[in-house]
Amino acid sequence: HRALTRELPLATPGSARSDRTTPVNFTSRSGGKRRDGKAPVARSRTRKVARWVPKMRIAMGGMRKWLFNQSTMASYLNTNTQTTLSPPRPSWVDLTNFGLPSSMETSGYVPFLMAIILIASVMTVSLRKNKLSAFPVINASKNEYLMSGRAMLARGLKEFGGKPFRVNTGLGGGVIILDHSVMPEVRNDARFDSTKFLLQYWQAGIPGFEPYIALGTEILHNVIKWNLTPAGIAKLNKPLSDEANAALSDILTDNEEWHEVLLGDVIIRIVARVSSVIFLGPELCRNPDWLKITVNYTNKATNAAKVLRRWPVILYRTIHWFLTECREVRTMLIEARQIIAPILEKRRVEKAADPSLEYHDALDWYETAAKRMGVEYDPADQQLALSISAILTSNDLMSQSIMDLCKNPEMFEPLRNEIRSVLGDGQWKPTSLYNTKLLDSVLKETLRLKPVAAVGLGRRVMEDVRLKDGTVLPQDSGIAINAEKMWDPEIYKNPRAYDGYRFLRLREASEQGEKTSQLVSTSPEHLGFGLGIHACPGRFFGANTVKLVMCHLLLKYDIKLAENTNISPLEFGFSMLANPTTKVLVRRRKEEVNF
Incomplete structure (x- = not known):
């Protein structure tokens, strides 16, 4: 405070005070001389402080003005609601001496506290930026990242030869892109947090984005871990199949003539209905208001995040x-919240009357988990978090897979033959979807060629970490692994070409291939669902839902691309999403198996 109010004499270039200055002797690389031949000038700690003084004065001046306006408005409101006198505002001397009377208004602390926070924040950011300066920045503006993020990654790989570099994303210090070789060090290290990375990316903490905070909560992960296991999911196939059959009939219709539909629109509506059977039960799975929210929330939140990122983070x-x-x-x-609250309250009343009553959906799973863990939760936030994690990914994978099949129509009949052989008796068995191995391979190949992001293992560094090669990753920095290995010719033959049989062959080639080449398997060579302790926990349910709906779709409908439709992925930053404008032609066909 004294420094900012000029009570502390500051050294300025050309004039130093011996009583306030601590010279630092140093020898330059040129033997102690500057380039102009003159002796080096001694630097002082006070000169370093002096650099920040103008910025602090400007910032604090603006802050005082803003606080004055707020106080004026508050005084106006108080005058019109009550006629009490407020105690005088404390002086800066009072605040710096901490001689605060107990009767003082809390608001009196605000200028002082905000000044301290501002100074601490500026100094913290400055220190972190100094550490980040070790990593070269590949793009000058965040707009370049937003418009051509994937191209920048390829350029960075070529320019820096596997060395870490930084992408200016417009958030904090950007993201440090690491080479594939450091993956073993990062994948299971608790000092790298995937949830914190996503929360920063999705503006967590801003009202309206609470479901993205819910993505990182322990209760969500426990609900998935305790209920959506592979064995538990197999028991859900019958209700999922029944709803898939009804949803296809309602949305794609039973029209046997070719008719055009917007692929992304119909697929997300189908996936939302099928998933909601398990998430919310029969009361809400067909509720049009709820389905409208689950279908549109992610897109609206994504758009809001884009608009928000145009502004300074502060x-x-x-x-x-x-x-x-x-x-x-x-x-x-x-x-x-208004839709879920009455249904949940009704269930709680019914359970109070009959404790043995059970509901087989996520609404009930959350109630059970909350009691077991002794925590409170927001049902709407958690349900939308489930929708984000399941519906968005499933919709993208299914939409892109259909486009790939339409570009490779020779794959349709082999897939139908496999489905007919597995479900020939019309009965869902625990192993039914496991045995659709060609379908599994087709989906994994699509996810390899176009994952939802061009980077993997997005993490936030929770403390300074030194890697084996000596690289120091600063605390609070964001990191990610370049996903280029998914298109590496040394790993995959003809990596840029679509091969629906690629992973089926790998499964049949060896026991290890059987383990690593399934859709839900994770490996350093395929980052579609992440890797390590932070791999997507909902991938088993999502993959199961996609495969089940695809079985219905392939047997019951003919599909082809509409003429002149755009199928290029939509790229935004690191994101790579199935094109939402793609149109296809569909018609009802007679299925050979009724299931």
Whole structure:
């Protein structure tokens, strides 16, 4: 405070005070001389402080003005609601001496506390930026990252030859891109946190984005771990299949003539309905208001995040209140709570009357988990978190797989033959979907060629970490692994070409291939579902749902691409999403097996 108010004399270039300055002697690389031949100038700690003084004065001046405006408004409101006198505001001397009377208003602390927070934040950011300067930045602006993120990764790999480099994403210090070779060090190290990485990316902490915070909660992971195991999922196939059959009939219709549909729109509606049977039970799985929210929330949140990122990070918590896109997300979350609350309350009353009553859906799983863990939770946040993790990924994989099959129509009949052989008796067995190995291979190949992101193992560094090669990753920095190995010719033959049989051959070639080449398997060579302790926990349910719906779709409908439709993936930053504008032609066909 004294430094900022000029009570502490500061050294300036050309004038140093012996009583305030601590010279630092050093020898330059040129033998102690500057390039101009003059002796080096002694630097001082106070000169370092002096560099920040103008910035601090400007920032604090703006802060005081903002606080004055807030105080004026508060005084106006108080004057119109009550006629009490407020105690005088404390002086800066009072605050610096901490001689605060007990009757003082809490608001009196605000300028002092905000000044301290601002100074600490600036110094912390400065220190972190110094550590990040060891990593060269490949792009000057975040717009380049947003428009051509994947191309930048390829350029960085070529320019830096596997050495770490940084991508300016517009968030914090950006993301440090690491080479594939460090993956064994990162995959299971608890000092690298995937949840914190995603929370920063998805503006967690901003009202309306709470479901993204829920993605990292222990209760969500326990609900998945305790209920959506491979064995548990197999028991859900019958209700999932029944809803898939009804959803296809309602959305794609039973029209036997070719008719055009928007692929992304119909697939996400089908996946949302089928998933909601398990997430919310019969009361809500066909509720149009709820389905509208689950289908649109992720897209709305993604769009809101894009708009928010155009602003400086320091303004996020203020500016979001005035952005239409953020307001839409907040409104959807409020509506979701209004839909779920009465159903959950009704169930709680019924269970109180009959404790033996059970519901086989995620609403009940959360209630059980909350009691078991002794925690409280927001049902709407958690349900939308499930929708984000299951519906978005499943929709993208299924939409892109259909496009790939339409580009390779010779794959349709072999897939139908496999489904007919597995489900010939019309009965769902625990091993039914496991035995659709060609379908599994087709889906994994699509996920290899176009994952949802061009990087894998996104993590936030929780403390300074030194890698084996000597690289120091600063605390709070973001890191990711370049996913280029998924298209490496040394690993995959003709890596840029589509081969639906690729992973089926690998499964049949060896026992190890059987373990690593399934759709839900994770490996350093295929980062579609992540890797290590932070691999996607919901991948078993998501893969099961996609395969089940694909069985219905392939046997019951003919599909082909509409003329002149665009099938190129939509790239935004590191994201690679199935094109939402792709149109296909469909018609009902007579299925050979009724299931």
